[in-house]
Amino acid sequence: MSCAKPLCQECATQWDGIWHCAKCLAAKRGSTKIASHFGGWISLLFSSLLLLYVSARVMVWAGALLSGMF
Amino acid sequence: MGRSAALGNVLIHAPLSTTSVLDEATDIVSMVASPWAAVVIATSIPYRFLQALFIDRLIEVGPDASRYGTLLGTTANLAIAAFVLALWGRAVFARACRLAASRGEAPAGEAWRVKPVALTSYIFTGTLAELIFYATLFSGIGTVLAAVVGGLAIGTMELNERASVLGAVRLIARYGRETRILTALVIVFACAGVVAFINVMATFNFGMWLADVFLGVDLSRWNALFSGHNRRFVLAGIAGAWIAIEPFWIAANVVLVRKAGAAETGEDLRVWFDEVRES
Numbered sequence: 001m002s003c004a005k006p007l008c009q010e011c012a013t014q015w016d017g018i019w020h021c022a023k024c025l026a027a028k029r030g031s032t033k034i035a036s037h038f039g040g041w042i043s044l045l046f047s048s049l050l051l052l053y054v055s056a057r058v059m060v061w062a063g064a065l066l067s068g069m070f
Numbered sequence: 071m072g073r074s075a076a077l078g079n080v081l082i083h084a085p086l087s088t089t090s091v092l093d094e095a096t097d098i099v100s101m102v103a104s105p106w107a108a109v110v111i112a113t114s115i116p117y118r119f120l121q122a123l124f125i126d127r128l129i130e131v132g133p134d135a136s137r138y139g140t141l142l143g144t145t146a147n148l149a150i151a152a153f154v155l156a157l158w159g160r161a162v163f164a165r166a167c168r169l170a171a172s173r174g175e176a177p178a179g180e181a182w183r184v185k186p187v188a189l190t191s192y193i194f195t196g197t198l199a200e201l202i203f204y205a206t207l208f209s210g211i212g213t214v215l216a217a218v219v220g221g222l223a224i225g226t227m228e229l230n231e232r233a234s235v236l237g238a239v240r241l242i243a244r245y246g247r248e249t250r251i252l253t254a255l256v257i258v259f260a261c262a263g264v265v266a267f268i269n270v271m272a273t274f275n276f277g278m279w280l281a282d283v284f285l286g287v288d289l290s291r292w293n294a295l296f297s298g299h300n301r302r303f304v305l306a307g308i309a310g311a312w313i314a315i316e317p318f319w320i321a322a323n324v325v326l327v328r329k330a331g332a333a334e335t336g337e338d339l340r341v342w343f344d345e346v347r348e349s
Binding site: 044045057059062067 | 128129132142172237
């Protein structure tokens with residue numbers, strides 16, 4: 001449940017392996033289509049690509065620095 | 071769902087501790103090993119061996135490494151491309167572990183269907199952990215931090231419901247409070263890595279001994295290749311050892327996040343009541 005309220009098992013419904021109360025389930029069902037969150041997607045994709053690029057650079061930098069020490 | 075990592079109730083039996091996490095992780099891996107462990111192993115092989123190749127080239131060029139930027143850069147780019155494939159394999163395996171934990175049986179094809187938001191968040195957090203690892207390669211504590219962040223990244227992957235950089239980091243920070251267990255897991259898996267390495271090397275030597283004794287094959291050349299003096303063999307052995315323990319590492323982190331979330335929301339109490347009612 002996203003609300004984290006205590007609930008008996010009879011009142012909870014499992015969806016995709018996760019237990020939800022009726023209110024959370026209704027909210028989830030209603031938000032499935034509208035929760036595209038475009039800005040979040042753009043920032044997440046951009047940050048991921050940036051981190052991948054920086055990781056490759058840092059890998060070379062750290063390797064060169066390390067091999068220079070020996 | 072953010073606060074509720076308790077995804078189902080089948081395998082939440084013992085209170086949150088290092089041994090209970092390891093026990094339940096082992097149960098889950100044995101449940102999903104066929105075929106899901108093969109997915110994580112097959113997708114990890116290119117990345118781990120490209121890492122080994124990168125280190126091999128570094129050792130080869132030695133102190134002149136800064137003059138071989140193109141060679142090292144190309145290998146690093148290939149390794150990072152293979153890393154994305156490895157992240158996808160880990161995501162599929164983590165989902166299989168989570169489904170198995172909630173149902174008590176190996177999942178079918180639905181383990182492939184990792185939500186795009188969960189996968190993208192994991193690519194971000196997994197790469198962040200990798201970046202921390204490379205940037206802090208010189209300090210022991212940095213490596214431990216990278217391992218913890220990487221573990222929690224896969225453990226919390228499916229809790230990401232919205233695409234958000236801060237949301238993904240916040241989830242890791244929240245479960246990062248289990249410092250004692252996380253540190254213990256890193257130490258246990260570091261030891262497991264050493265044991266796995268010894269086993270990988272011993273397996274090769276045992277295979278050669280069998281071929282020599284039972285098949286009478288001339289192994290004089292292979293003896294030189296499969297020896298501790300061959301740098302490439304040792305690097306490949308280290309890569310193989312980590313590939314072998316990776317499914318257990320992922321399962322342990324999935325179980326840790328699940329159990330920590332269960333304790334937070336009272337899910338463990340509900341399971342306990344269920345068990346009392348049934349007995």
